[in-house]
Amino acid sequence: MIRPHQERPIHLGSPGEEISIQDLQTIKHRFKRLNQLREQRVQDFLLPRQQAFLDVLALLFHCNFPMLPGFISSTTPAGIPEYNPGIRTINAAKQLAKNFNYTRPVSLVYPIEGLFLMGSVGSIAFSKTSDMDIWLCHQSDLLPGAIDELQKKATAIEVWAASLGLEVHFFLMDSKQFRLGENTPISTESSGQTQHYLLLEEFYRTAIYIAGKSPAWWLVPPHEESNYTGYIKHLIDNLFIPEHELIDFGGFDAVPAEEFTSATLWHLYKALHSPHKSLLKLLLMECYASEYPQTGWLCQDIKKAVYQGDFMSADLDPYLLIYQKVERYLQKAHSHGRLALARQCFYLKVMGSSDNTMDSQTRAAREKYMQHIAKLWNWPVSTIENLKYQRLWNIKKATSEHAVIVQQLTQCYRMIMGFARDYVAQNQENSNDLKLIGRKLHAFLEKRPGKIEIITTRSEVYSKESALSIVENRLPDGDDGWALYLKNVQMATAGDFEPIQKCRTLVEILCWLVINGLYSKQLQLQFSSQSLKMPNDEMHSTLTQINHFLTQNFNDDPPLETYQTPKAQLSSLILINMGISDDEALCVMSERSDALSYGMSRECFIQTINRISLSSWGEITSSQGEGIEGLFDSLTDIINNNKKPLSPGGLKFVCHTPARAKGIIFRVEAVFNTLVKLFAKQYHNRAPRYILPGGTSFYVFQSVNQTLGYKKLATKKQLLNELARPQEQFSTIYFDQAVLENTPIQLIYSLNRPQVIQLFYYESKADTTIYIVDERGGLHIQRHNKANPGYLLKQYAVFLESILNRNLFETLLTIEYCEIRKSVAGDFSSNPVQFKATPPNSELNLRITGEATNKGIVYTIYCNEKEFSSLDHGNQVFYAAYQHILQFRNGKVSYPIYITDIDLPFSAFRVDNPEQLQTIHYLNYKQKIEDKFNV
Structure with a gap:
């Protein structure tokens, strides 16, 4: 019995069995009707002025008309087989070009084989902030010059789409090259360098046919999926369908195991910055990997519905299909915590995040849709209501969610690495793309002392705190530590509250607060400490400096190719004497004005060093040091480990010491500039030494085995012994002005050759x-x-x-x-x-x-x-x-x-x-x- 909206099932025989040419045509029409339905859903979601984009999209590549968007020249490749614009398209074109008049091309050569939208554009997850990925498929024999022309046209149309408020990305592709695994295109959600078949599966599951040849995959019945190549050959050889009517992207009859590894790592990479958007896809990769080698592809579910005839009645939304498969997988595994997270991700994807501009009508329709899904899948009654409060997250909620997400990402990473050990050949497991993504994941997820944790959910914080407290406390090992609390908390009462963040150093707390979006000029900060004094103006000035430094220099998502080269420091911020702003010893006046060795008593004004460093791999680290040697440790580390070439601009100093700040900064900047000049480059047959005073001692800087270090010399006699020490090669001496004054030694070394x-x-x-x-x-x-x-x-x-x-x-x-x-x-x-x-x-x-x-x-x-x-x-x-x-x-x-x-x-x-x-x-x-x- 056929249900309403259900059409008769179609069975295409295997090679040697009966195959109806009429059934083949019916399957093509069913797929096109399904695609028309998806395209109409997209049009309904767009603004009226944006709808013209899809109306004329195929026409723009079918002909070259000077007044239409994207025109490059009359010789730009144009023409799409099986395409004839309708009245709506022609009227839309006339709105763009008043004198437009469509003339059917007389040429039988069609350089453009097909146009397809793909990704979230045809799903319930599509929103006003979503982009459109479009596959622009061209003939394999197009010359390079013609392909360049076509790319220019696509780029020009992208610009026009942007003027309508649409983010569009065209991907030129040759289906033959794609089928052979060459020159794989990418989408904004997938890496063509790390996956091929899974990108193809996403295409078959999400693609919206706009115009051109029909995908050959449509005509391979579900039971012949594993014999895809042979079945297509059988259809063509036996004249069931003309080859020129098909565009062949390939099938799933030989999917390599490494695809699951690379795709999972790619989605892990994306999840670091958009976790809720990527977690469902991650779980889908886990489902697929768990079924290998008999993987049940979601696109096959769509194909089965088309062949069974219930494609119009069944909900074949691509994003819903992901959720349904993940739900079944997690229920079977009794992973209730992960299932709750999957439901949350699905809800957020459908309903949008806190900054969503969804209109009230669409929001109401989607809320009704989510209620239907919750009822259908037996969600707990309170789930939907709880998920609505996503818009009300504060930093405490975001931090706790981040911990859950990191746990899931780590679990996915371990799972796919285990899968790789079982199924992936060693040379594939260690491929370059996997190595780069692995480095990215390690750099983000690794926890170590001094490294600032960037929470993945920081963009979800809707309710920003107006008051926070930074409190010094005693750690279990006896060292001092610091904690960040909501509202007003003092040291005496801190034990009664749960901190939102704990760190060993104050600079870690301040940096974490800034990078995770909690700092603003209006923020009220309560500071409670025994060891440090931070007046309110110094606290806000320090936070402003950190915020400016990170805003100007930090890239939280470096390009993947960055991980091809070893990690290097890029820039650093050094905070001198932070929280030590009222030391009376710093107020003594003297003619000997060196901040590193001041006055008759040779006092060093550098008491503490707090450093924030940024790496090329998107890491933020902090370190702390004491006195002048803490400063020198930081300076030598920057010289040795910063990306080359190194310039003085790679380091910024901040000091709030009253009456001394400018002098201290000027002095340490001069020392650093000298170190950069002398040691930032390696010279053949030259090993310079730089000598300067520090307190009552002297310090000698020199590179040994291309690594800059320093030694402390407590007395003048030790300094002279150092000058008398044999050298492996000629060593020029550069003296600071206050070294060995009243002796001719500086003069002598200025003449040394x-x-x-x-x-x-x-x-x-x-x-x-x-x-x-x-x-x-x-x-x-x-x-x-x-x-x-x-x-x-x-x-x-x-x-x-x-x-x-x-x-x-x-x-x-x-x-x-x-x-x-x-x-x-x-x-x-x-x-x-x-x-x-x-x-x-x-x-x-x-x-x-x-x-x-x-x-x-x-x-x-x-x-x-x-x-x-x-x-x-x-x-x-x-x-x-x-x-x-x-x-x-x-x-x-x-x-x-x-x-x-x-x-x-x-x-x-x-x-x-x-x-x-x-x-x-x-x-x-x-x-x-x-x-x-x-x-």
């Missing part, structure tokens, strides 16, 4: 000081009491030229001599000195040589022609030489002994090869032995 040994001498009333900077920047300092400068230079020159003459170094080095002078004003200057090493014969020639043996170094010391060896004197060899030297002294007068040459194996200098050896090694060894001789 690679491959040059520079000897400077400075004569004062009491002594003469020798400064030697070697070919790699190592500094040797030696003070000589009551010494004749000329005699000293002669001794050093003999020594330096002796070691150079043996060609111990890889390249030929030169020696320069300079005199340092000091003006009355205390300024140092340098003057070159012309000097040659020609020691008189009467001088003592003291050479120290040695060779390496299994038992250590065997020394041989030559005092003029006298030889002293470890073989004769053992470990007393230096003492024996010293006793011999004393014989040359007149009346046992004590005067310095100077070594004229050193020729020792590498092990004596604790190096392994000649490339490591530099002049500073010899100078340090020379001084060590001379100190023993000159006791």
